[in-house]
Amino acid sequence: MSSHPSPTATLNEALRAAPLNTLPRTGDADGRIGLRAQARHTGALVRRNLLWIRNDPQSVADAVLMPIVFALLFVYVFGGSIGQALGGGQERYVQYVIPGLMAMLGMNIAMGVGTGFNEDFQKGIMDRFRSLPIGRSSVLLAKISVELLRMLLATTILLTVAVLIGFDITSWPGLFAAVGLSVVFGSSLMWIFLVLGVTLKNAQSVQAMGFLVLFPLQFGSSIFAPPQSMPGWLRSFTDYNPLSSLADAARGLMTGGPVAHDVMITLGWSVALTAVMAPIAIHKFRTKS
Amino acid sequence: MTRIDKEPSGATRAVTVRGLVKHYGETRALDGVDLDVREGTVMGVLGPNGAGKTTLVRCLSTLVTPDSGQATVAGYDVVRQPRALRRVIGLTGQYASVDEKLSGFENLYMIGRLLDLSRKDARGRANGLLERFSLTEAAGRPVATYSGGMRRRLDLAASMMGRPAVLYLDEPTTGLDPRTRIEVWDEVKRMVGDGVTVLLTTQYMEEAEQLASELTVIDRGKVIAKGGIDELKAQVGGRTLRVRPADPAQLRPLARELDGLGITGLATTTVDAENGTLLVPILSDEQLTAVVGAISDRGVTIGSISTELPSLDEVFLSLTGHKASAPQDPAPSTTYEEVAV
Numbered sequence: 333m334s335s336h337p338s339p340t341a342t343l344n345e346a347l348r349a350a351p352l353n354t355l356p357r358t359g360d361a362d363g364r365i366g367l368r369a370q371a372r373h374t375g376a377l378v379r380r381n382l383l384w385i386r387n388d389p390q391s392v393a394d395a396v397l398m399p400i401v402f403a404l405l406f407v408y409v410f411g412g413s414i415g416q417a418l419g420g421g422q423e424r425y426v427q428y429v430i431p432g433l434m435a436m437l438g439m440n441i442a443m444g445v446g447t448g449f450n451e452d453f454q455k456g457i458m459d460r461f462r463s464l465p466i467g468r469s470s471v472l473l474a475k476i477s478v479e480l481l482r483m484l485l486a487t488t489i490l491l492t493v494a495v496l497i498g499f500d501i502t503s504w505p506g507l508f509a510a511v512g513l514s515v516v517f518g519s520s521l522m523w524i525f526l527v528l529g530v531t532l533k534n535a536q537s538v539q540a541m542g543f544l545v546l547f548p549l550q551f552g553s554s555i556f557a558p559p560q561s562m563p564g565w566l567r568s569f570t571d572y573n574p575l576s577s578l579a580d581a582a583r584g585l586m587t588g589g590p591v592a593h594d595v596m597i598t599l600g601w602s603v604a605l606t607a608v609m610a611p612i613a614i615h616k617f618r619t620k621s
Numbered sequence: 622m623t624r625i626d627k628e629p630s631g632a633t634r635a636v637t638v639r640g641l642v643k644h645y646g647e648t649r650a651l652d653g654v655d656l657d658v659r660e661g662t663v664m665g666v667l668g669p670n671g672a673g674k675t676t677l678v679r680c681l682s683t684l685v686t687p688d689s690g691q692a693t694v695a696g697y698d699v700v701r702q703p704r705a706l707r708r709v710i711g712l713t714g715q716y717a718s719v720d721e722k723l724s725g726f727e728n729l730y731m732i733g734r735l736l737d738l739s740r741k742d743a744r745g746r747a748n749g750l751l752e753r754f755s756l757t758e759a760a761g762r763p764v765a766t767y768s769g770g771m772r773r774r775l776d777l778a779a780s781m782m783g784r785p786a787v788l789y790l791d792e793p794t795t796g797l798d799p800r801t802r803i804e805v806w807d808e809v810k811r812m813v814g815d816g817v818t819v820l821l822t823t824q825y826m827e828e829a830e831q832l833a834s835e836l837t838v839i840d841r842g843k844v845i846a847k848g849g850i851d852e853l854k855a856q857v858g859g860r861t862l863r864v865r866p867a868d869p870a871q872l873r874p875l876a877r878e879l880d881g882l883g884i885t886g887l888a889t890t891t892v893d894a895e896n897g898t899l900l901v902p903i904l905s906d907e908q909l910t911a912v913v914g915a916i917s918d919r920g921v922t923i924g925s926i927s928t929e930l931p932s933l934d935e936v937f938l939s940l941t942g943h944k945a946s947a948p949q950d951p952a953p954s955t956t957y958e959e960v961a962v
Contacts, residue, residue: 365704369737376734384722387763391722456718460779463682464735465707619686 365467373466377474395441395482399490402433406556407497414557423498430494431510431582432555434487435575438518439550441483443542445475446525447535453620454534468618476522483518487511506585513585513598517578520602523609530616555579574601635660635787635818636681641690643676643842650676651687652842658787658835663819665833665850667826673842674822675715678791681820682712695786711780711788711817715795718776721765725756725775728764732782750778754808770801777808788812790821794828806831838940846940860928862901862912867922869897875921882915891939902939903928 365373385392406429407422415425452458461471491499491507501507525542532538552566553559553575559567570576577597584591636658643651650673658664668674679685681694683703692699697706712718719728726747733743751760754774764772773793780788790809794802809832813819823829829836829850836853838846846853866875876890876899891900903909909928916923 372737373735376731380720380723380727380731383727387724388722455721456714456716457720459679459682459684459712459714460718460732461735462684463707463710463712464732464783465704465737466735 365465370467370470373470374473374477377461377470378477381474381478392482392485394444395486396489398440399433399437399486400493402436403430403490403493403497406433410556417561418558426494426497426499427587428558428583429556430490430499431586432553432579434490434510434514435517435578435582436550436555437486437490438483438514439521439546439575441479441486442518442521443525443539443546444482445479445522446529446532446538446542448479449475449526449529450532450535450538453530469614472526472614472617475526476519479522480515480519483515484511487514501586502588503586506588510582510585513581513595514578517574517598517602520605520609523606523613526613527609527616530613530620549573549575553579574598577601634658635662636664636692636694636820638677638681638692639690641677641680641692642688643673643680643685644688645676649842651680651690653690654839654842654844656837656844656847658818658820660818661816662835663813663821663833665829665836666820666822666839667824667829667836668822668839669824671841672839674839675791676842677839678712678714678789678820678822682710682789683707708783709786711783711785713773713776713780713788713790713793715792719764719772719779722763724761724763725751725767725771725778726760728775729778729782732779736783738782746782750781754778768801769797770804773797773801773805774808777805777812781812785817787818787820790819792822792824795824802828860903860909862903862909863898863925863927863929864901864916865896865898865924865926866916867924869894871921872897872899875899875916875919878919879912879915882911897924 407426411422411425411429414428415421415423418424418428449458452461458471462468491501495501524545525538528538528541532541550556552569553573554570555575559570559576562570574597577594581591581594581598583589584594634657636656638654638656641651641654641656642649652673654673654677656664656666656677666674666677676685680687681692681699683699683706686700694706695709697709699706719725720731723731729747729750730743733746734740736743738746748757748760751757754777756771756775756778759767759771764775767775777790777793793809794805797805806828809819809821813832819832821829821832833850836846836848836850837844838853864875866872872892872894876892879890879899879901890902893900901912903912913926
C-alpha cells in the first residue's frame with residue numbers, strides 16, 4: 333500500500349473546500365449553470381474563434397474570397413449570354429445573380445460549422461470543453477455565433493464587389509431584409525451541417541457530403557439562371573427548392589418585385605429545418621462519446 | 622443514497638468505482654470494473670491497448686455515460702452530478718487537448734474564463750502555470766509551433782487551471798521520446814507533491830513504477846490484479862532474469878530445478894522456447910546471485926544473460942497466462958479504438 337501520509341483534513345473538507353475557495357460558484361449545489369455564466373462561457377469560446385482569425389488569417393479566406401470570386405466569375409463569364417436571354421445584357425444579369433449569390437453564400441458558410449466541429453472532436457479539444465463545468469450548449473452557441481459573423485462578413489464583401497461592378501440597390505430596407513432572410517435560412521442549414529459534423533468520421537467527409545448536397549441544390553435553383561428554360565423535370569425540382577425561394581425573395585427585396593410568397597416559403601423552410609434538425613444535432617452532440 | 626466512498630476505517634476515497642460496465646456495440650469496453658483511489662495517492666491503471674483504460678477515464682470525467690455500475694469522484698456521482706464533478710477534476714488525454722491555433726497563454730486564459738475566473742485571475746493563473754511548466758518563453762506562440770513535450774506540458778498546465786482535486790492522466794507519455802517522457806514524469810511528480818490525487822493510465826510498467834503507489838491491472842475491461850506496486854512486482858517478479866542456456870535442451874529441466882529450489886520470486890520460471898531463454902522472476906540481488914550460482918552449479922553453460930524490468934507483456938504473461946496483445950483473442954477487439962473520439 334502507499335506510503336503517503338494520510339492528510340489530516342477529511343476528503344470532504346479538502347475537496348469540497350478547494351473548488352469553493354478557488355473557483356467562484358456560478359450554480360446551485362447540483363452545479364446548474366446560470367445564464368450570466370453561460371453568456372461568459374460563450375463569450376470566451378467566441379473569442380477563441382476570433383483569435384484564430386488573428387493567428388491564422390487564412391481561416392477566413394473562404395469568407396473573404398468566395399464572394400469576390402463567385403461574383404466576378406458569374407457576372408463576367410455567364411453575364412453576357414444569360415443577360416441577353418433576360419432581355420438585357422451583363423448589367424441585367426448583375427441585378428439577377430447578386431441576390432442569388434447572397435442566398436448561396438449562407439449555405440456555403442454554414443458548412444464551416446460542420447467541418448469546424450468535426451475538427452474540434454478529432455483534436456481532443458472538445459473533450460477538454462466537455463470535461464469543464466460549462467454548459468455544452470455554450471460550445472454550440474459560440475460556434476453558431478462565429479459562423480453568423482462570417483456570413484455577415486461574406487455578405488458585406490459580396491455587396492461591396494457587386495456595387496463596384498454595377499449592381500444597383502433600389503431599396504435599402506429591402507437589402508437589409510434580404511440579408512436578414514439569408515442569415516435566417518443559413519443558420520437553419522447550420523443544424524444539418526452540425527449533425528454531419530458530429531456524425532461523420534472526419535472533416536473531409538463532412539466537406540464531401542456537404543458538397544454532394546450543396547451542388548445540386550445550388551445549381552438546380554433559380555440562383556444562377558431563370559428556370560424557365562430548364563426541362564420540365566428539373567423545373568419541378570427548382571420550384572420546390574428552398575434556395576429558389578430564397579433567391580427569388582432576395583431578388584424581389586433588393587431590386588423590386590413581388591416577395592410575400594417567397595419570403596413565407598423561405599421562413600417556413602427555415603422553421604421546419606430548425607425544428608427537425610436542431611433537436612437531432614443537440615441530442616447527437618450531448619450523447620456523442 | 623448509499624455512500625460508497627467511505628472506508629470502514631473512516632478514511633475517504635477520492636475515486637470509487639463499483640461494477641462499471643460500458644458496451645460499444647458487441648464489445649464490452651468495461652466489464653464490471655471496481656476501483657478505489659485513496660485521497661492524495663497515485664493510482665496506476667496498467668493495461669494494453671484496448672483494455673478499457675481510456676473508456677474508464679472517459680466515464681470518470683463524464684464524457685461517456687456508463688451502461689451500469691456506480692462511480693463517484695470526490696463524493697460526486699458521475700451520472701447524477703456531472704456538473705459538480707467537472708468542477709473538481711482535471712483531464713489530460715492521450716492527445717494533447719489544447720487548441721493548436723491559439724498561443725499557450727490564450728489556451729490557458731480561455732480555460733480560466735470557462736472556469737469562471739475573473740479576467741485578472743485567469744491571466745495571473747495562466748502566467749503562473751506557464752512559468753511553472755517552463756513555457757513562459759513560448760507563451761505567445763501558437764501551439765502548432767510547440768514540440769511534443771511542450772504540448773504535453775501545456776496540456777498538464779491546462780488540467781491544473783481549475784486546481785483539480787482529482788487529476789486523470791490518460792497515457793500522458795505515449796508517443797513521447799524517452800527524454801521528454803522523463804520531463805513529463807518530473808512534472809507529474811511535482812503535481813502529486815502538491816497533494817493532487819492522480820489516476821494514471823499507462824501501458825508502461827516503468828511509468829507505473831515511477832509514478833504510481835498502487836496499481837490496478839486491467840485487461841479486456843476486467844480488473845485482473847490490484848495492489849501496491851511492490852506486491853504486484855513481487856507477484857510478477859520484480860525483475861526478470863533472462864538466461865539463454867547454450868544448449869536449448871536444458872531449458873525445461875533447468876526451469877523445473879530452479880522452481881524446485883525456491884530461491885526465485887513468487888511467480889514461476891517461464892520458458893520462452895521461441896527465443897530459447899528462461900525468464901526467472903527475481904526479487905532481490907541475493908536471489909539473483911543464488912540463481913546464477915545454482916545454474917553454474919548444474920554445469921549449464923550460459924549463452925547469454927541479462928536482467929530487465931518486466932515489460933507489460935511479461936506482467937500479463939504471469940498474471941493471465943496470455944500475451945497482452947492477445948492475438949488469439951476471439952473477440953473483435955479492434956471494433957472500438959482507445960482514442961479520443
